Amino acid sequence: MAGLALAMLLSGCSTNNRTTVLVPSTSKPADAQASMDSRAVLAYLAALTLDIQPGVIVGQNAGHGNQILNSSGYVGYQPLVGALKQQTGELPGLLGLDYEYERIFTPAQLTAANQALIEHWQQGGLVTINWSPHNPWLNDESDLAGHPGTGNDTRSNGDNMKGVDLRLLVDPQSPMHAIWHRKLDRIAGGLQQLQDAGVVVLWRPMQEMNGNWFWWGIGSSETDPRPYVALWRDMFQYFTRDKGLHNLLWVYSPAATFFDPFQETVKSVDWAYPGDAYVDVAAGTAYNDTLEIGDYASYLKFGKPLGMGEYGPNLGGALSRAGTFDDRLHITRLEHDYPAIAYWVSWHDWDNGDGTQEHQSIVSNQQAKAMMQDAYALTLSRLAWKTFQK
Numbered sequence: 001m002a003g004l005a006l007a008m009l010l011s012g013c014s015t016n017n018r019t020t021v022l023v024p025s026t027s028k029p030a031d032a033q034a035s036m037d038s039r040a041v042l043a044y045l046a047a048l049t050l051d052i053q054p055g056v057i058v059g060q061n062a063g064h065g066n067q068i069l070n071s072s073g074y075v076g077y078q079p080l081v082g083a084l085k086q087q088t089g090e091l092p093g094l095l096g097l098d099y100e101y102e103r104i105f106t107p108a109q110l111t112a113a114n115q116a117l118i119e120h121w122q123q124g125g126l127v128t129i130n131w132s133p134h135n136p137w138l139n140d141e142s143d144l145a146g147h148p149g150t151g152n153d154t155r156s157n158g159d160n161m162k163g164v165d166l167r168l169l170v171d172p173q174s175p176m177h178a179i180w181h182r183k184l185d186r187i188a189g190g191l192q193q194l195q196d197a198g199v200v201v202l203w204r205p206m207q208e209m210n211g212n213w214f215w216w217g218i219g220s221s222e223t224d225p226r227p228y229v230a231l232w233r234d235m236f237q238y239f240t241r242d243k244g245l246h247n248l249l250w251v252y253s254p255a256a257t258f259f260d261p262f263q264e265t266v267k268s269v270d271w272a273y274p275g276d277a278y279v280d281v282a283a284g285t286a287y288n289d290t291l292e293i294g295d296y297a298s299y300l301k302f303g304k305p306l307g308m309g310e311y312g313p314n315l316g317g318a319l320s321r322a323g324t325f326d327d328r329l330h331i332t333r334l335e336h337d338y339p340a341i342a343y344w345v346s347w348h349d350w351d352n353g354d355g356t357q358e359h360q361s362i363v364s365n366q367q368a369k370a371m372m373q374d375a376y377a378l379t380l381s382r383l384a385w386k387t388f389q390k
Contacts, residue, residue: 030280031240035247036390038200041126042249042280044385045305048342048378055378056334057343058371059094059128060084060362061310065105066113068097074349074357077116084363088372090379092362094128094202095120096345099187101132103148104141110190114197121199125380128202128251128345129191130309133183135215137163140179141186156212156219164220166227170234184235188243195247203248204309205235208255208285210267218267225272232274249280252302253309256286258294269295273302283307283343289314289325291333293341300340308344312360316352323359327371335376343378 029042047053062068063075070076077095085091097113099105105113117127134153138160153160168176194201209228212219221227239245254269269284282302286293291311293299299306313325334341347360362368372379 030236030250030278031246031248033240033246035200037198038247038249040388041200041385042305043388045281045342049305049340051339053384055376055382056341057093057126057378057383059096059343059345060092061096061098061345061347063348064098064100064102066109067102068113068116074351080348080361080363084368084372087363088369090372090381091125093378093380093383094126094343094345096128096130098130098132099190100134101151101154103150104134104139104144106144107186107189111193114190114193117194118197118199121197123380124383124386126202126383126385127199128204130207131187131205132214133206135160135164136169136176136179136183141182154214156215156217160215161219164215166216166220166231170230184238188239188245191245191248192243195245200247200249202251202281204251204253204283206232207253207309210269210271211255212265218265228272229274233278236278250278251281251283251307251309252279253283253285256284256295258292269298279304281305281307283309285310287312287315289317289319291329293338296338305342306340307342310347311344312346316358320359321352321356323357323364323366325359325365326367327362327365328367331371331374331376
């Protein structure tokens with residue numbers, strides 16, 4: 001399928017009920033020292049992309065940092081995932097969290113958040129972590145308790161872009177290099193805890209780089225993607241080589257060039273692609289009421305296992321504001337129109353600031369039970385990635 005070559009992979013032997021299966025040759029991880037479980041998860045995603053294994057993994061983002069511990073509200077494991085289990089009898093196969101965005105979380109707060117991810121993994125589930133870092137020109141992380149920042153510190157609006165030059169973050173001679181590495185070290189500490197617990201992470205950093213609403217996006221270098229590519233590659237090397245993190249599957253996640261809810265300038269989805277040697281999975285974003293993936297053909301050309309890093313109804317639209325989106329459309333669309341998508345992640349809810357709620361989570365919309373009980377929906381109870389373990 002679209003450049004994905006097939007290779008034979010022996011998953012196991014008859015003594016442990018594992019069989020020989022076909023998977024894409026692109027299931028070879030970017031990190032040559034990737035853990036065996038990382039390899040198994042990647043092989044599973046590749047088999048789903050090729051439709052060797054039927055189905056699509058259901059994913060739910062539960063918020064930012066230790067907000068996953070909230071017992072009520074718009075974000076948190078209990079209001080979004082626990083409530084979904086109570087309503088439908090099923091848990092999502094993939095649990096998601098953003099390690100930043102809302103604020104800069106301390107190491108202790110990330111440690112607390114990690115416990116929910118570890119528990120999901122130990123139940124047989126998969127984990128994805130998004131990273132929306134705050135602008136290091138706005139916050140040098142010298143005082144996290146007194147200056148944790150806000151979500152606006154990820155944005156490219158106003159004066160946020162003064163002095164921003166991604167090239168300085170990878171220049172050892174620049175003071176910004178030390179500030180950036182302070183940030184990387186804090187994040188690596190959280191990922192190390194997950195590695196120690198055996199958790200494989202679908203690592204999705206600095207998403208939607210082909211749009212101009214984040215500080216790392218095209219607003220930082222509108223005509224040249226090389227600074228972003230260099231920043232990604234530097235982080236890859238630092239995490240894998242220097243920090244010894246081999247539990248990460250690297251997810252490249254561009255914004256949709258169709259149905260852009262922000263009506264901003266958007267480059268093509270491959271504009272800042274870091275290269276095959278630095279990417280394991282391509283997982284774009286799309287928000288529209290028909291769940292159209294207008295860039296699907298372009299995603300196929302990456303020759304990688306595919307996902308949808310964020311996927312839901314139109315942001316701020318009538319359906320999402322009312323919570324009347326039909327969750328079953330995820331399955332209908334992905335099964336019949338976009339079968340190469342191995343997983344999707346529904347985002348969490350939030351307050352629109354005008355007295356309305358943005359309903360993006362599965363549980364806050366309609367027909368969640370019918371969707372979660374559909375055989376094509378790979379909930380936690382239906383995941384089969386462990387059959388790819390050697």
